[in-house]
Amino acid sequence: MAAINLHPYTELFKCKDVKGGDLAHLDREKLLAMGIKDEFHQAAMLAAIAELLNKIEDRQTELSEAPESNNAPAQGFPHSLLQHSFSSLKKCDKCNKYLRGLFHQGFICTTCGLVAHRTCVATGLVSCSGKPLDEGRNSFLQFRSYFGQGLCVQFKCSPTTPAPLLLVKCVKALEAIAKDNTSLELYNIYSATPPADQVNKLVKIIDSDINSLDLSSASAVTIAGLIKKYLRELPDPLIPVQWYDRFLEAQKRKSDEECTSVLKQLLEQLPEHHMSTLHFIMAHLCRICQMEFARGNKNPPAVLTQVMCHIFMRPPWDRIIQVVYNTQAHNRIIEILLMHCDWGEVVPEFASAPAIPPRKVSGRMGTSLPIRVSESSSHSEKEKKMELQDAEWYWGDIKREVVNELLNNTVDGTFLVRDASSKGGEYTLTLRKGGANKLIKICHSKGKYGFTEPYKYNSVVDLINHFRNVSLSQYNTSLNIKLQFPVNRNNQEEEQAILERTDKLKTKLEQIHKSLVEKQKECERVSKDFNETCQDVQTRRLSLNAFRELVRVFEKQTLIQEKFQNEAQPHEIKTLEVNAKLLKQRLGLMIDSCEQLEKNLQSRQAYNRSLERELNSLKPEIQNLRREREQFIRWLLQRGVKQTEINNLINWNEDDTIAEVETDVDSMPHNEQASWFMPDSTREQAEDLLSGKPDGTFLIRKSSNKPNFVLVVNCNGTPNHCIIHQTEKGFGFSEPYNIYPTLLELVLHYATNSLEIHNDLLTTVLKHPVGSINASPSGEGT
Numbered sequence: 001m002a003a004i005n006l007h008p009y010t011e012l013f014k015c016k017d018v019k020g021g022d023l024a025h026l027d028r029e030k031l032l033a034m035g036i037k038d039e040f041h042q043a044a045m046l047a048a049i050a051e052l053l054n055k056i057e058d059r060q061t062e063l064s065e066a067p068e069s070n071n072a073p074a075q076g077f078p079h080s081l082l083q084h085s086f087s088s089l090k091k092c093d094k095c096n097k098y099l100r101g102l103f104h105q106g107f108i109c110t111t112c113g114l115v116a117h118r119t120c121v122a123t124g125l126v127s128c129s130g131k132p133l134d135e136g137r138n139s140f141l142q143f144r145s146y147f148g149q150g151l152c153v154q155f156k157c158s159p160t161t162p163a164p165l166l167l168v169k170c171v172k173a174l175e176a177i178a179k180d181n182t183s184l185e186l187y188n189i190y191s192a193t194p195p196a197d198q199v200n201k202l203v204k205i206i207d208s209d210i211n212s213l214d215l216s217s218a219s220a221v222t223i224a225g226l227i228k229k230y231l232r233e234l235p236d237p238l239i240p241v242q243w244y245d246r247f248l249e250a251q252k253r254k255s256d257e258e259c260t261s262v263l264k265q266l267l268e269q270l271p272e273h274h275m276s277t278l279h280f281i282m283a284h285l286c287r288i289c290q291m292e293f294a295r296g297n298k299n300p301p302a303v304l305t306q307v308m309c310h311i312f313m314r315p316p317w318d319r320i321i322q323v324v325y326n327t328q329a330h331n332r333i334i335e336i337l338l339m340h341c342d343w344g345e346v347v348p349e350f351a352s353a354p355a356i357p358p359r360k361v362s363g364r365m366g367t368s369l370p371i372r373v374s375e376s377s378s379h380s381e382k383e384k385k386m387e388l389q390d391a392e393w394y395w396g397d398i399k400r401e402v403v404n405e406l407l408n409n410t411v412d413g414t415f416l417v418r419d420a421s422s423k424g425g426e427y428t429l430t431l432r433k434g435g436a437n438k439l440i441k442i443c444h445s446k447g448k449y450g451f452t453e454p455y456k457y458n459s460v461v462d463l464i465n466h467f468r469n470v471s472l473s474q475y476n477t478s479l480n481i482k483l484q485f486p487v488n489r490n491n492q493e494e495e496q497a498i499l500e501r502t503d504k505l506k507t508k509l510e511q512i513h514k515s516l517v518e519k520q521k522e523c524e525r526v527s528k529d530f531n532e533t534c535q536d537v538q539t540r541r542l543s544l545n546a547f548r549e550l551v552r553v554f555e556k557q558t559l560i561q562e563k564f565q566n567e568a569q570p571h572e573i574k575t576l577e578v579n580a581k582l583l584k585q586r587l588g589l590m591i592d593s594c595e596q597l598e599k600n601l602q603s604r605q606a607y608n609r610s611l612e613r614e615l616n617s618l619k620p621e622i623q624n625l626r627r628e629r630e631q632f633i634r635w636l637l638q639r640g641v642k643q644t645e646i647n648n649l650i651n652w653n654e655d656d657t658i659a660e661v662e663t664d665v666d667s668m669p670h671n672e673q674a675s676w677f678m679p680d681s682t683r684e685q686a687e688d689l690l691s692g693k694p695d696g697t698f699l700i701r702k703s704s705n706k707p708n709f710v711l712v713v714n715c716n717g718t719p720n721h722c723i724i725h726q727t728e729k730g731f732g733f734s735e736p737y738n739i740y741p742t743l744l745e746l747v748l749h750y751a752t753n754s755l756e757i758h759n760d761l762l763t764t765v766l767k768h769p770v771g772s773i774n775a776s777p778s779g780e781g782t
Contacts, residue, residue: 012035014435016034023049023052028046037193039196044101077129079111081121084108085104086099094116100117104148106121112128118317146166150234162276163281166210169215175287184220194224202226239270248329250266285338286346290345300335305335310330313333387459391417392488393417393486395416395487396418400421400737407430425444431472510650515625526618530611544594551591675770696765698711700747709724714764716763
């Protein structure tokens with residue numbers, strides 16, 4: 001992604017666990033579901049993937065006749081090339097392939113409008129004609145954009161003009177909004193994706209007349225997006241590329257004080273315009289930190305540094321892939337610059353780690369100093385267990401899916417500890433780093449704990465306390481981070497639930513379930529409308545193409561008619577004139593119909609996109625309601641309320657798509673493996689067994705691809721085949737869910753949890769083993 005200039009989305013792809021094999025299946029809907037809403041960004045990614053898969057369009061021949069050399073013909077002119085960030089997909093006029101990436105994609109000639117990759121420019125272009133290549137390029141003749149120009153040509157450094165006018169206007173407007181609206185989460189303003197249409201509208205105003213720019217009606221996210229766009233599209237970033245290696249070398253100092261000293265020396269060497277602009281932006285970020293701190297958020301601005309680390313600095317384009325390996329270094333540089341350098345604003349004293357409440361057994365848990373191993377050497381195993389049970393970050397025996405949910409959208413440094421799935425007295429530390437979850441096994445031997453041998457900590461609590469003050473880089477060089485923010489097991493919602501009356505919990509559960517059913521029905525309606533409009537748009541597009549072809553036929557007939565009319569005999573002229581008039585009338589009608597159909601198509605496409613947006617906004621709402629419902633069901637079960645009572649309370653059988661609760665697994669027919677395990681069944685035999693059976697009927701057979709298995713389950717009236725992977729960790733449909741020690745445990749889990757998490761079309765649980773409906777066939781268990 002770095003090589004094709006898509007590195008801003010690298011962490012998102014990591015977080016979503018997108019593998020190389022998944023690229024071929026990505027489309028606009030999947031990208032939208034991942035949170036990539038900008039249509040241009042979607043198109044750029046899909047075009048790059050298409051080129052990677054060798055599915056690019058056949059090369060056009062519009063420039064194939066021209067010689068590709070630096071030796072321009074005598075009548076030619078050199079190109080006036082300008083590096084530019086395009087906001088829509090463009091093709092290179094030399095190689096006819098799409099320009100890659102989201103910004104700084106290539107060059108444009110301000111005279112003829114020629115567009116080219118950097119590599120194509122380097123290998124030679126046809127000479128400039130001095131006029132537009134075609135009529136559609138007229139807009140490039142006087143091409144000058146406010147964006148993409150060097151800082152040295154945009155302003156003169158002085159106390160009254162510390163930065164380009166656009167940055168001054170945007171910073172002033174953004175800080176005014178932040179002061180007026182105290183409910184804004186200021187760090188998230190810079191991490192949010194701004195609406196592309198609003199940003200593009202402001203860009204047009206800026207390019208035409210920067211002085212007419214009015215930001216009074218713009219949102220904070222849009223203004224922050226403008227700031228990021230301007231800084232990102234600078235031909236040389238705030239920290240120029242020629243200083244890149246020196247800054248990287250400076251951050252290798254282990255001591256923050258030593259690193260700060262070297263960075264300050266480097267800052268003094270930066271060009272005047274770059275240093276002035278950097279000082280202006282850093283002072284702005286300091287004020288943002290002050291306002292957020294005053295609102296009660298004492299955490300360090302990790303989100304800000306993560307967003308800015310690739311905007312403020314990057315390697316030269318020929319080494320751009322280094323951003324992949326140097327992300328951690330970028331983060332540290334920007335963090336030290338922000339927190340330890342003087343920008344004329346006071347940086348708040350952020351909490352290095354949230355305070356830990358006192359424990360029943362040990363009062364030293366609240367200290368911020370490293371815990372010496374010798375202090376807990378007298379602990380018995382029982383005391384250690386009590387101490388661990390008392391730790392706010394210890395969650396006991398919870399599933400990995402729950403952990404992923406708890407850490408979703410949290411900042412780097414967030415962590416918790418749970419029992420290891422091996423059940424051998426070991427534990428798993430899950431840490432948020434780089435937008436993804438890192439799993440670290442805590443081992444023990446002879447009463448000592450640690451990550452790797454030799455184990456030297458007397459308890460898990462001692463180990464965690466140590467790494468709350470010391471970086472994990474001594475254990476793993478890629479984990480240069482401390483355990484900063486524990487996920488508190490005793491959260492406020494749990495405490496409120498404990499104090500709440502059972503009847504109120506039941507009422508709340510009914511309300512949540514009702515809202516969920518309503519949202520699901522709305523989702524079904526929108527989905528149906530969306531599918532119908534997709535079909536309608538496709539039909540109208542085909543009709544429009546047919547009309548356009550018909551118009552071309554009539555235009556050809558008109559030319560033929562004129563030719564015959566010019567060559568006609570005197571006695572034929574009158575008849576031909578009548579025919580010509582009739583032909584022109586019909587051609588006019590066809591053109592009118594074509595234009596009307598095109599307007600209708602555009603209207604339907606706009607409606608279709610609005611349905612798509614609505615559909616994608618409903619899905620997370622439904623997921624949140626499901627989680628809330630599961631939470632209340634869990635609380636009621638803990639109060640001793642029977643599962644059957646809960647089912648009756650919310651009319652469970654009325655909605656088969658949302659059954660994801662615990663049931664009495666001991667009494668389920670699923671425990672009889674022979675009722676669903678058919679190892680020797682073929683694909684055809686399995687489909688015959690499930691034919692005519694209700695949705696949720698299933699069996700498991702052996703896969704031809706050993707050692708895997710195949711789940712065959714009826715859903716929406718048809719059998720669906722799903723590969724079950726057998727790995728060292730266990731059975732499952734995909735990572736990270738390959739965690740079930742046996743097929744029976746996998747079946748029992750999905751008997752009460754929907755398969756929809758793996759496939760949106762499989763809105764069912766494993767309800768009926770095929771053998772519990774048929775006369776029980778013979779089969780062997782695993």
